[in-house]
Amino acid sequence: MLEKEYQDRRRLACADLQARTWDGLVVSTPVNVRYLSGFTGSSAALVLEPGGQALLFTDPRYAIQAGEETGCRVRVVKGPLPTAVSRHLARRRLRRIGFENTRISFAAHQELSRGATLEPAETLIEDRRMIKSPAEIELIRQSMLVASRAYDRVIRAVRPGMTEAAVAAELDHQMRRLGAEGPAFPTIVAAGPRSALPHASPGPVALKANQLLLIDMGASRNGYASDMTRTVFLGRPAVKAGKMYRAVLEAQQAAIATVRDGVQAAAVERAARRRLRADGLDRAFVHSTGHGLGLEIHEAPRIGRRDKTLLRAGMVVTIEPGVYLEGYGGIRIEDTVAVTADGCEVLTPNSKELAAL
Amino acid sequence: MLEKEYQDRRRLACADLQARTWDGLVVSTPVNVRYLSGFTGSSAALVLEPGGQALLFTDPRYAIQAGEETGCRVRVVKGPLPTAVSRHLARRRLRRIGFENTRISFAAHQELSRGATLEPAETLIEDRRMIKSPAEIELIRQSMLVASRAYDRVIRAVRPGMTEAAVAAELDHQMRRLGAEGPAFPTIVAAGPRSALPHASPGPVALKANQLLLIDMGASRNGYASDMTRTVFLGRPAVKAGKMYRAVLEAQQAAIATVRDGVQAAAVERAARRRLRADGLDRAFVHSTGHGLGLEIHEAPRIGRRDKTLLRAGMVVTIEPGVYLEGYGGIRIEDTVAVTADGCEVLTPNSKELAAL
Numbered sequence: 165m166l167e168k169e170y171q172d173r174r175r176l177a178c179a180d181l182q183a184r185t186w187d188g189l190v191v192s193t194p195v196n197v198r199y200l201s202g203f204t205g206s207s208a209a210l211v212l213e214p215g216g217q218a219l220l221f222t223d224p225r226y227a228i229q230a231g232e233e234t235g236c237r238v239r240v241v242k243g244p245l246p247t248a249v250s251r252h253l254a255r256r257r258l259r260r261i262g263f264e265n266t267r268i269s270f271a272a273h274q275e276l277s278r279g280a281t282l283e284p285a286e287t288l289i290e291d292r293r294m295i296k297s298p299a300e301i302e303l304i305r306q307s308m309l310v311a312s313r314a315y316d317r318v319i320r321a322v323r324p325g326m327t328e329a330a331v332a333a334e335l336d337h338q339m340r341r342l343g344a345e346g347p348a349f350p351t352i353v354a355a356g357p358r359s360a361l362p363h364a365s366p367g368p369v370a371l372k373a374n375q376l377l378l379i380d381m382g383a384s385r386n387g388y389a390s391d392m393t394r395t396v397f398l399g400r401p402a403v404k405a406g407k408m409y410r411a412v413l414e415a416q417q418a419a420i421a422t423v424r425d426g427v428q429a430a431a432v433e434r435a436a437r438r439r440l441r442a443d444g445l446d447r448a449f450v451h452s453t454g455h456g457l458g459l460e461i462h463e464a465p466r467i468g469r470r471d472k473t474l475l476r477a478g479m480v481v482t483i484e485p486g487v488y489l490e491g492y493g494g495i496r497i498e499d500t501v502a503v504t505a506d507g508c509e510v511l512t513p514n515s516k517e518l519a520a521l
Numbered sequence: 522m523l524e525k526e527y528q529d530r531r532r533l534a535c536a537d538l539q540a541r542t543w544d545g546l547v548v549s550t551p552v553n554v555r556y557l558s559g560f561t562g563s564s565a566a567l568v569l570e571p572g573g574q575a576l577l578f579t580d581p582r583y584a585i586q587a588g589e590e591t592g593c594r595v596r597v598v599k600g601p602l603p604t605a606v607s608r609h610l611a612r613r614r615l616r617r618i619g620f621e622n623t624r625i626s627f628a629a630h631q632e633l634s635r636g637a638t639l640e641p642a643e644t645l646i647e648d649r650r651m652i653k654s655p656a657e658i659e660l661i662r663q664s665m666l667v668a669s670r671a672y673d674r675v676i677r678a679v680r681p682g683m684t685e686a687a688v689a690a691e692l693d694h695q696m697r698r699l700g701a702e703g704p705a706f707p708t709i710v711a712a713g714p715r716s717a718l719p720h721a722s723p724g725p726v727a728l729k730a731n732q733l734l735l736i737d738m739g740a741s742r743n744g745y746a747s748d749m750t751r752t753v754f755l756g757r758p759a760v761k762a763g764k765m766y767r768a769v770l771e772a773q774q775a776a777i778a779t780v781r782d783g784v785q786a787a788a789v790e791r792a793a794r795r796r797l798r799a800d801g802l803d804r805a806f807v808h809s810t811g812h813g814l815g816l817e818i819h820e821a822p823r824i825g826r827r828d829k830t831l832l833r834a835g836m837v838v839t840i841e842p843g844v845y846l847e848g849y850g851g852i853r854i855e856d857t858v859a860v861t862a863d864g865c866e867v868l869t870p871n872s873k874e875l876a877a878l
Contacts, residue, residue, distance in 0.1 A: 224807075225719065225720050225808075226720070228718060229718075229720070263627075265626075265627045265628050265631075266626060266627075266628045267626060268626065268627050269622075269623060269624060269625065269626065269627070270620075270622045270623075270625050270626070270627050270630040271622050271623045273627040273630075274622075329697075330698075333694065333697035333698060336693075336694075336697065336703075337690065337693075337694040337697070340686075340689075340690035340693065340694070341687075341690055345707075346693075346703075346707075350702075350703075361585065362582065363582050363583070363586075451582075
């Protein structure tokens with residue numbers, strides 16, 4: 165990411181401060197600090213002032229790294245960061261301070277509130293993060309390609325007798341080899357009836373022939389997440405599985421066709437549910453249709469039946485309807501898509517034909 | 522872990538409540554919930570009462586899993602857990618409630634404090650977690666063996682020309698194959714001058730001959746962390762590297778020889794520094810000597826020059842002195858050790874002779 169992009173983000177945040185007549189904003193959630201400064205260390209607090217000043221606090225472990233990663237001024241302090249920030253606010257006579265009330269710990273809040281009046285910033289930075297820049301969309305695309313290629317490499321070699329855990333380990337290994345820092349979330353590999361548990365974790369369970377196999381995976385690359393799910397059949401697909409698969413695929417396609425700038429998130433979910441209802445499967449679709457992603461694997465907006473957020477060009481979201489029949493199995497198909505002015509771009513290139521392994 | 526062990530832990534926590542005359546304790550840090558209940562989901566709040574009642578709140582995604590993992594009563598709720606917990610406290614007329622002030626978010630605190638008087642629990646559960654049961658030490662030993670074997674498998678194949686990132690990926694892959702959930706922390710592989718940065722992250726940097734190579738790694742297995750560091754030389758060790766290595770190894774051995782029940786943590790660090798001072802290297806030892814580990818990779822106690830905690834049988838800590846010369850390289854040697862009544866047991870079986878690759 166170019167330093168200019170971080171500067172633009174800080175400029176927008178500072179404009180938000182001015183609009184609220186705050187004297188400062190303290191950002192200490194690592195992912196928000198990274199968004200505003202480029203610094204990737206785990207110990208950081210960034211103080212922004214309405215005039216555009218930005219000061220990054222970190223501890224001595226990160227002194228060299230902070231200097232390399234950020235264009236902000238850096239202050240290396242020993243001891244708790246909230247204490248150092250609190251002293252800094254007092255010295256600068258900054259009184260009305262926005263703080264990350266949904267993220268900060270109670271103890272840090274206590275320390276910061278010694279000399280300042282703290283104002284809840286709610287999701288001020290997270291709201292900005294919803295709209296991705298072209299550079300960010302490119303980073304998510306690269307992350308997606310890593311997951312996509314790892315999937316294609318591994319799926320070819322999957323056979324009955326292998327365990328879920330071994331397949332997951334191989335997927336993660338291939339993502340690393342292709343340039344990921346690691347998986348964006350614990351990779352899900354769930355076979356047969358276990359695929360009906362939306363959050364199954366891969367176990368020492370051997371894959372059997374004539375079963376569904378669900379794989380939900382994503383990479384973290386340069387800090388950006390990607391997310392995809394494919395469901396395949398081990399053997400020649402049973403008629404029941406084929407019918408379910410077609411319903412889910414058409415529901416996913418219907419949802420994707422709905423995505424464009426200005427559409428309500430709930431309308432996307434409605435499109436998926438409508439198609440599933442035609443096969444009596446909407447009750448088996450037990451989660452929501454998708455979620456934003458970026459520096460975190462789950463970000464705003466959510467795409468659920470009650471989500472009134474308007475999708476905007478630059479948002480990146482997953483579209484992932486699924487149906488789950490207890491005792492039989494589950495089918496989920498998920499792509500990561502970037503919202504555009506007149507539709508969306510699907511960033512997940514993998515085939516969605518029902519594969520027979 | 523047997524259900525009886527969780528029951529014993531809850532019994533101790535309830536005794537702590539009684540001693541403080543609190544009406545309840547709300548635990549919502551996932552790792553503390555796991556410690557007290559066995560539940561491994563990411564969304565949970567556990568309410569303990571002085572009489573021994575334990576009620577676990579989670580969301581519908583974890584309904585099945587919670588039932589399988591914990592012997593506690595489970596309540597599955599939709600919507601924010603703090604809201605449900607707050608209602609529960611009001612219904613049960615529980616007024617003085619201990620809460621995790623160092624961990625809980627400010628927003629959750631606000632929600633919980635609606636009807637209750639919140640009392641800071643500080644590190645009540647973390648303090649209990651410092652002393653490991655025999656079953657926990659066995660789990661840490663198993664985790665250590667996974668990391669240890671992965672290291673031995675990979676180090677044999679390391680050659681100049683390979684990148685740091687490739688070696689790290691291979692270490693992580695072998696840990697997974699040997700049964701780890703994953704690395705306990707991002708594996709460090711740092712070559713040459715980069716080994717002088719205590720927190721270097723592995724890059725696309727090719728290893729060269731006649732350099733130091735530092736590897737700091739650990740597994741997470743069944744939730745328990747392990748931690749080890751070895752430093753090797755690519756080629757025939759230079760005299761300077763050999764001398765530094767001997768100083769660090771003897772410092773580490775001196776520190777380990779000091780560890781036993783009743784000794785102050787600071788005394789362990791002093792033993793390491795004393796040996797390094799003899800070679801004028803104590804100033805190049807820029808971090809502390811070690812830290813506790815268990816369900817988290819960094820737990821109490823810390824072993825630093827100002828840490829007055831008395832080591833106790835059952836604590837598991839790392840002993841990891843290191844020296845770092847900017848522009849040249851760093852050497853760190855780290856074992857995980859379990860404190861016993863009359864000494865300690867080193868859980869890291871790998872050789873500490875200076876290996877020449």
